Amino acid sequence: MKLNNYKITFTLFILSLAFTLKAQNSDPYTFPIRPNKTNFLSGTMGELRSSHFHAGIDIKTGGKIGEAVHATKRGYITRIKVSTAGYGNALYMLHPDGNTSVYAHLHEFDEEIQKYVKEEQYKQQTFEIELFPEPYQFSYKTQEVIGVSGNTGGSMGPHLHFEIRDSQQRVLNPLHYGFKEIRDNIPPILQGFVIRPMNEDSKVENEFKRQNIPYNRTGFNYTVEDTISAIGKIGLELWGHDKLNGSANKNGISIIEVNVNNELQYRQNIDVMSFGLQRHILVHYPYDVKVTSGARYHKLYVDDGNSLKYYDTKNENGTLNIKNGEVYNISIKMLDPYGNTSKLEMVIKGEQARSRLDKSIDFELDELEYMVDDDYLKIYAQSNCNDDAEELNLNFDKKIKSINPSYYLDSVAVYIWSLKKGIPTSILNCEKGMSINPIKQIVPYSETSISESNMDISFSKYSLFDTIYFQTDYEIITKDSLEIFSLNPRTSPLKSYIEIELSPQLNHYDEEKSHVYKTDDTGNFSFEGGEWNNGKLKFSTRELANYTILSDTALPTIKPNGNLSYIIIDNLSGIASYEAHLNGEWILMKYEPKDDLIWVEWPDTPIEKNGEFVLKVIDNAGNETEYITKL
Known part of the structure; x- marks a missing residue:
């Protein structure tokens, strides 16, 4: 059959398009810095x-x-x-x-x-x-x-x-993408390995405690010599880095595999990344460890609330269920994009935990203390009463629950209570009692509002990755005239913002200049902002932390730095905006905050560069400084 001109033209177009697409896709990517030369x-x-x-x-x-x-x-x-x-x-x-x-x-x-x-x-x-x-x-x-x-x-x-x-x-x-400019024949390097009990019935080396596991290194392979004793549901956590040829930098490990008795239990591959899920890193690494020590481990399990697509797990999201009397041969591989591989090997044996351990607690105990550890209440009590009184009483609104010690550390009894079973208001042991700072269970995908004497907190449906057990605290530091508003637990991450309305008790604030600042244990302050309304200060945050109210009345400083450049500094709230004019006409100022440096960038079109030059700098508290000079 004879093709008409339209069909011939269309056929040629399709062939041309296919050839063009093939040519485009075969066009290789090249390195953007010093192409064809070694890079680092x-x-x-x-x-x-x-x-x-x-x-x-x-x-x-x-x-x-x-x-x-x-x-x-x-x-x-x-x-x-x-x-x-x-x-x-x-x-x-x-x-x-x-x-x-x-x-x-x-x-x-x-x-x-x-x-x-x-x-x-x-x-x-x-x-x-x-x-x-x-x-x-x-x-x-x-x-x-x-x-x-x-x-x-x-x-x-x-x-x-x-x-x-x-x-x-x-x-x-x-x-x-095959960049030959980068060379790598160095396998990943292990820096630390940890096993974490995942519920109140699980133990690692007889304790309900995240345990650091020592290992030996031979070349780029690692071995835990002693058999690890564990029982119940546990999670593995790994800290390490990768190196490339010719560079001392500690880079990340993107591929980790966990094999248990020669069967794949968990695999992660951070190879395709969505910006919309970036904040989920807060549940990829153990957030509590990062907050307390700065170390960023990989959880070799997938926590609730983690929506990342990097993982392949066999069951129970990568956690291990260790059974009494069974032996588990664990092999963990760390791989880089070039296929270099290192390995950590160990043996875990399921053993019922001993009740009395010949070791002491690592803090000073005043007879009875408690701490909220993730979903658990961990209580320490001096074991100095008769055996019949070793039970701990948990007092709820309308009932009392008695529990036995989970284990002993020398003379200290350790009790573990899952807050999922209920939230007690006080505890009693050996006639020693203690009230518990009110704990609120906050669940994700539910709007929750909490009113305390000095603050109101609102959680949206999307504020949380997972359920948290929330506490607040309030303190006035008299010597500094500071009010500290505490949101806990600081070891739990927030997925999205919560709204806080503070009701300050001190009355020395200039509302135009006073804002919320986050404060840490070293006395550093960082500006958070907030708006006043009827004597209350409202702000939003994505971090459970300590907050205070500070007044910033100091003006930003402007110091000439030569050649139409200036050093601009604000010592508390920080620089909010800047603007320059020459004879009333707007002039572009480039700004590099790392160096506190701002400088004139003239337009490409000819302009008069003489006259009155005015640089205005405003900080986040609204304090304004003007620098005026003649050019």
């Missing part, structure tokens, strides 16, 4: 940061700014962002395969982009800006220079942050 990384995909997984890779630039940054693949710029935080100066480039590459912390963009950005900054009268150019307005071939590396935004040193994202803006691991 300071950060890799999936590293555990405080509030997020590290996306992409950080490429070293020799500790200096100004290294040429090359397009990894042909494409055009779809997004430009200038910010004093986060990615700083960043470019986003769309490629024919639908992926987007990201180049962050740049010092400057390519000349044409730089000119376009400055024009828009003057037009919109703002330094921080986000722009979306037209398609092909700024297009580049593979390895063409699109800017130079820097140290802008949240960067802690000069480097290029580089990402590859798919069409859904999920971050992909750039090290899977």
Whole structure:
């Protein structure tokens, strides 16, 4: 049958399109810094940061700014962002395969982009800006220079942050794109290993306590020599890092596998990352350990509330159910993107826990004390009464529950009570009693409001990852005239914001200058903000912590630094805004908060550069300083 012209044209179009797509997809990605030369990384995909997984890779630039940054693949710029935080100066480039590459912390963009950005900054009268150019307005071939590396935004040193994202803006691991500029034949390195009891009936080495497990190292393999005694439901936690050739940096471990008696129990692979779930890192690592020690372990199990897609587990979300008399041969593999592997091996034997242990507690006990540990009430009591009185009485509103010690540490009886079974109001042991600071059970996906004498707290449906047992406390530190409003447990993470309304008891606050600040045990303060209404101060937070109210009446300082640059500093609430004018006309000021440095960036169009120059700086408390000079 003879094809008409339309069918011939359409067929040729389809063949041409298929050839073009094949050519586009075969177009390789190239390294964005010093292509075809050896490079080094300071950060890799999936590293555990405080509030997020590290996306992409950080490429070293020799500790200096100004290294040429090359397009990894042909494409055009779809997004430009200038910010004093986060990615700083960043470019986003769309490629024919639908992926987007990201180049962050740049010092400057390519000349044409730089000119376009400055024009828009003057037009919109703002330094921080986000722009979306037209398609092909700024297009580049593979390895063409699109800017130079820097140290802008949240960067802690000069480097290029580089990402590859798919069409859904999920971050992909750039090290899977065959970059020969990076070499790695070093397996991951173990730094610590821990076993955690997961309910009140489980023990590790006879205790209801997260236990650090010692191990020996041979090369890049590790062995726990002594058989570990455990019973019940337990969770494994691992701390380690990876290294690459020629670099001392401690990078993350993205792939971990746990085999039990030669059967896969758990596997994680942090290889494709969704920004919408980044905060779930707070339930990927043990948040309580990070808060108390700073160490970020990998949980080798999946906790309730964790929606990340990195895991493959056999059953019970990766936890192990250790049965009496059974032996468990555990092998944990750590792998990097280049296939380098290290291994930790151990034996766990199921054994009923002994009731009396020849070891002492690691704190000073005043006869009777308690602590809230996750979902459990852990009570310590001096065992100095007769055997008939060793029971501990838990007092509830309308009943009393008696429980026996879980075990003894020398002469101290340790009691474990699951708060899921009820929340007591007081405890009694050996005629020694103690009231319990009120505990409220807060569950996720439920709006909950709590009213205390000095504060009201509102949880939304999405505030929590998992159920928490919430307590508040209030204290006046007289010598400092400080009110401390405490939200506990500080070892539990929040998924989203809660609303707090404080009712201060002191009356010395200037409401225009007084705001909420988070405070830590070392006396540091960080501005949180808040708004006053009828003598109460309302703010929102995503962290259970200690908060106070401070007044900031000090003006920000402006100090000339030469060549139309200035040092601007505020010692308490922090810089909120800044603005400069020359003879009444707005002038662009670039700002680098890390250096407290601000400087003039003249427009590309000719202007009069003489006259009255006014720089105004305002802090978060509304204090304003003006610096006026003649140019």
